[in-house]
Amino acid sequence: MDFKNSRVPTLYTDLARTLGGEIDTSYHALEKNSRDFSSCKILPHIITYPKTVEDIKKIIACADEYKIPVAVKGNGNNASGASLVEGIVIDMTKYFNRIKHVDMLGNIINVDPGVSCKKIREHLSGWNLEIPFLTEQNDNDTIGGVVATKNVSPSSFEHGGINSWVIGLSIVLSNGEQHIIEDGITPSGKLLSIYQSLFPLLSTETHIIRGGKPTCSEDNSGFNIWGQSIGPRQLINNIIGSQGTLAIITSIKLRTIPRPLFKKTIRIRIPEYQNLPDCILACKVNGVDNLFMYDVLLENLSSTFGGQDKEIYSSSTPHVLTLVATQSGNDEKALHEKQLRLVKELNLPSESITCMRGDNYLHNFTEPSHVKKLLESYSGQTVIPCITGDGIIVPIENLPETLLAIEKYHNENHLIFNTTGNVGSGHISVITFIPNDINTFADKVINATEACFSIAKKYKGSGSAGSGDGLIGTAFLPLFYSPKIIEIFSKVKNIWDPNNILNTNKKIGVDVSYIKQRILPPDASC
Ligand SMILES: Cc1cc2nc3c(=O)[nH]c(=O)nc-3n(C[C@H](O)[C@H](O)[C@H](O)COP(=O)(O)OP(=O)(O)OC[C@H]3O[C@@H](n4cnc5c(N)ncnc54)[C@H](O)[C@@H]3O)c2cc1C
Known part of the structure; x- marks a missing residue:
């Protein structure tokens, strides 16, 4: 890349010179990465395409040195703003997109995080194997995005969450250290000190944690502090669903089974x-x-x-x-x-x-980009399909009342809406069609989101299944959790990422006014 006469800040030209991969600061790239499937728009500073784990370490070192937030991006299908960042985007799809190894006898597959779930499904199918958690719904998601978000899938109610299929992770920590977390591998270095800090925190607060535990196991609020596992499994469970806020996943080892x-x-x-x-x-x-x-x-x-x-x-x-x-x-x-x-x-x-x-x-009915196209074809540009309750999850016996209440809210407010969901796990996703008026858009998205989350709370559920907390869900965590539980989430984050550079403002640290300023109709600029 020729940086002469470039308008790229020196900081980033210096970074680019050290990378094996590339950077992009073009208007087109920044615009493209300023949106996911939520209603938020956040313009990043730079898009990076790391080629190796060494590149990722350098990007993190740069972010740490200059205190710039850094977020990983898979395919950007998240519906809660989880990969949007006012800082550095790490795009894993360009180079970290390989299926590395299939162990037929051991029933294990080892993959890069930026590989699409469709590619994994097709590859395994050739070996007559499968990971039942992955269905057509995830075809356009990266496996890194699915693991980092602890997705809920149509098969979750029979085959458990993605956490029951992950047997090992390679990660890069916020200080640049690279680690493998897997049963039989003893944590060392900074990872060991993380483990040694987490364990006493969670043991001391065990009564508060038990009291605040969500009723539905597929919920993914905050960090997975609810489980009782110890050793490497506890660390894996922390990373799964952490949305890139604790560490960057660079490789994933998953369990497979014979395909029926x-x-x-x-x-x-x-x-x-x-x-x-x-x-x-x-x-x-x-x-x-x-x-x-x-x-x-x-x-x-x-x-x-x-x-x-x-x-x-x-x-x-x-x-x-x-x-x-x-x-x-x-x-x-x-x-x-x-x-x-x-x-x-x-x-x-x-x-x-x-x-x-x-x-x-x-x-x-499930693949995000297909569903989005369908909904947009209905509405034109006069009303915008906005995800207002992607992560609602309630006990199954409360699904009828929850759905009735969602319908009532929309009817009373003369809003068209759509519901889908992995209802076997109690999960419902709500899309509200919001008038495309820049003056009222953000208020209406917030009101509908708050209404959906309040309904979830009323029916003993929570709001962070599906797309997880991201930006939107984080702002509403106080609706579901006590200040003490939210404080424990902050302490967990601080143990893993003391300088708060990894996907800043997700899972902790934002309120409704922060997200409201960033909710914009599709054609509006930041
Ligand atoms: C219409 C629609 C329906 C949906 N239905 C469901 C559903 O039923 N169930 C469900 O669970 N989800 C659902 N989603 C959400 C979406 O499918 C998931 O969030 C999915 O995981 C996104 O994958 P992705 O590759 O696009 O990840 P991205 O959106 O790019 O990233 C998601 C999060 O993962 C983090 N991340 C990605 N890769 C890494 C990595 N290597 N290391 C660390 N962090 C990483 C990102 O920083 C971000 O926080 C739906 C979304 C839409 C728009």
């Missing part, structure tokens, strides 16, 4: 919200692997704008929601019988249930 030979999917039309818990229970006891919910609005949009698969969306059966349930197995006949048992136990009129063909059905 057969999969069968049914579509279930739910007549009333009240039917939802019983239907989820029937799915659970009949071994459903993947369960996803979408509403009538998304279905109508898919039918109008969804392309060639139109006929699969249509239905004359009255319903408020649809569930998509996939079962799997190696014996086709036994799987068929399992499906018949499920259909029987759902106890719904036969016309409410349809057997689906093909594997790609879920993609049409």
Whole structure:
């Protein structure tokens, strides 16, 4: 790169000269990285594309020296502003995008964090292996983004969170040290001192932590202080879901299992919200692997704008929601019988249930960029689909009241909305269509978000599943957690990142007025 006559600040030209990878400070690159799927807009200073772990260490050293926040970016699909930063962006997708090794016998895959989940799924499928947590929903996410956000997936309710599939991580700490965290490897250096500081903190505060624990295990508020694990597992659990605020993940080792030979999917039309818990229970006891919910609005949009698969969306059966349930197995006949048992136990009129063909059905309702395009095609630019409750998670028995309350809020405020969710885990994602008026946009996004989170609280849930805290959820943490718990989150952050350079302002340190200033309609500039 020729820096002569360049308008790039000297600090960054100096950094670029030391890197094997590249930097970009062009207007186009900064604009592109100023948005994710949230309504926030934050212009970064510079985009870096590290080629090696040594490059990452140099970027962190630079950030630390000049006290500039640094955030990792995967594919930017997060819906809570988690990768937006007024500082340095580390884009992992350009060079950290390899599948490094598949160990067939050990059932292990070792990958770079910037590799897409689709690539992992396709690669494993060639070996007749899979990580059931990863579904079509994650195809456009990076595995680093999924691990760093502790995603909730349609398979979470049967196969657990991504944390149960991660067996080891390589990370770079805020002081530039590189470490491998895995069972059997004793922490050393700064990682050891982190462990030695965390353990007494969490033991001393154990009563407060137990009292403040969220009711739903897939919630991802703050740092994972709730688990009782010790040793390397405790450190891994801290990093998973920390959204790049504690360390930068440079390599991920995951567990795989043999891929089942057969999969069968049914579509279930739910007549009333009240039917939802019983239907989820029937799915659970009949071994459903993947369960996803979408509403009538998304279905109508898919039918109008969804392309060639139109006929699969249509239905004359009255319903408020649809569930998509996939079962799997190696014996086709036994799987068929399992499906018949499920259909029987759902106890719904036969016309409410349809057997689906093909594997790609879920993609049409879950993959973020596809869903975004659908919603935008509906609204044009007069109203903007804004994620106002991506992380809502409530006990399953409270789903009907929660959905009714969300509907009531939107009807009373004359707002169109859409709900989807990994309801097997109690997760709901809410999108509100907000008028595209720069004078009222931020207020309306905040009001709808606050309403959705308050409903989650009322029904004994929380607000940080799905996209995690990011920026938006962090501002609302005081709604769900006592000042003492929030103080423990701050102490955990301080132990890992004492200079507060790693993804600053996520998980701790922002309030509603901070995010309100950064919520802007799509065509507005910072
Ligand atoms: C319409 C829609 C639906 C969604 N549905 C769901 C859902 O059902 N369940 C769910 O869980 N999520 C959902 N999401 C959120 C999104 O899919 C996740 O946040 C996903 O993890 C993003 O992946 P990404 O590669 O785009 O990560 P990014 O958005 O780029 O990053 C996400 C976070 O991870 C951090 N990060 C990324 N890579 C690293 C790394 N190597 N080291 C440290 N930190 C890192 C980033 O700093 C950031 O904080 C949805 C989003 C949208 C827009």
